[in-house]
Amino acid sequence: MSNLKYRVALIVALVAASVWALFPRTVVERVKRDGGFAYDTVRRVPLKRGLDLQGGMHLALEVDESKQAVADKSDALDRALKVVRTRIDEFGVSEPVVQKVGNDRIIVELPGIDDPKRAEDVVQKSAFLQFQITDESQALDKVMPRLDQIIREKGGAAAAVASGDTTNKTQVAALPNLFTKGDSAAKGDSAKGDSAAAVTPTTGGPLSKLVQGGQFPGEYMVAEKDVRTVETYLAMPEVQGALPPGKVLRWSGDTMSLGAQSFRPLYVVDARPIITGEYLQNAKPNNTPIEGTVVEFELNNEGGRRFRSETGKHVGDYMAIVLDDKVMGRPPVIQSAIGTRGQITMGGRDLQDAQDLALVLRAGSLPVPLKIAEVRQIGASLGQDSISKGGLAMVIAVGLVIAIMIGYYRFSGMLAVGALVLYILYTMAILA
Secondary structure, eight states: OHHHHHHHHHHHHHHHHHHHHHSOEEEEEEEEETTEEEEEEEEEOSOOOOHHHHOEEEEEEEEOOSSSOOSOHHHHHHHHHHHHHHHHHHHTOSSOEEEEETTTEEEEEEETOOOHHHHHHHHHOOOOEEEEEBOOSOHHHHHHHHHHHHHHHTTHHHHHHHHTOOOOHHHHHHGGGGSOTTTTTTTSOHHHHHHHHTOOOOSOOTTTTTOEEOSSTTEEEEEGGGHHHHHHHHTSHHHHHHSOTTEEEEEESSOEEETTEEEEEEEEEESSOSEEGGGEEEEEEEEETTTEEEEEEEEOHHHHHHHHHHHHHTTTSBEEEEETTEEOSSOOBOOSOOOSEEEEEOTTOOHHHHHHHHHHHHHOOOSSOEEEEEEEEEOOSSOHHHHHHHHHHHHHHHHHHHHHHHHHHTHHHHHHHHHHHHHHHHHHHHHO
16 A cells, blocks of 8 residues: 555656646747847747747858868768757757768758857857957067058059058057056956057058057057958958968958947967867866856866966966957966966857857867758748648547547546556656
């Protein structure tokens, strides 16, 4: 008798847990509204529908060979497939399709995705993470006259004037005063920031007049309207060959408002990273009162040892956190040797961006860059009439089964029907 009581108690507990799992709840979701996306509070049963019920989006991915040829595309796609599948599994959609088609494409189908841009970014982002020290030797300032000369010889100055992409000297000279003294000193020493803030362009060349000294060594500011012109200059093969050896230029992923103008930081960093994301073990989003939205990361033991050793050699230097050749946030100063834990500041971006970044970092970087060859919306394969008829058919079928079981088997049939109801309830709860 006591054994029966335990069984009944277990069934009651499972039923209660199932009802709790299926009970409609209030959640904050990213929803489409007035042509854009916003976070809203909705109340719904926590069950997700597949492509056949709600449709979604279809992506076709191919190897991007615009910058470098890939010898064995089929093998590269096999390795990329694992990373893409891991990202999609963490993306939170039900019944996604991720498969290789032929030797040159990966097909991704995502049910219920109403934000194509976000899905494309998550799938396509290379997620190659590097930690690079900013230049303290003012190497770019030293070669700037040579770069201006090259651009003049190539007719770059005339093109810039013709397009109206010029910056007057008054704006240049005023820029350092727009920084607050402690803006970066919360993460670094103010003495460095003050000495670097005095660096301003010394020539009026086509490039130097567009690139303005930042708050610390290795940081420069470019007005947002001049970014494309500067990118064009820096892309010239002759300019690339004249850049300081052992240094690379990296744009910031964020813009910065100074007074009435918007600027995009440009950083000169050491070409050799002190460590890369291959040692990354975990990453998760967070929101802090001081830094705002951040992604906290953790390195494995080997990565922690290397990171501690390298950062110990660069105490007092600024370290840029570079993701896919874009600097995330403003480089913090290394105040002491850093071990296995750190964080990436997301600037003014929201928590959703931090979640997506943490997702792609956990999944790892793509072995080859991918490009989206095709993207389209997929309608539900089952129309509303098919869904309605399917629901009606289920009600009729279940009603007939219950009637036959109870009518023929009586009490035993009731027990069987009860077991069937519990099975359905438990299954739905697990799916939720």
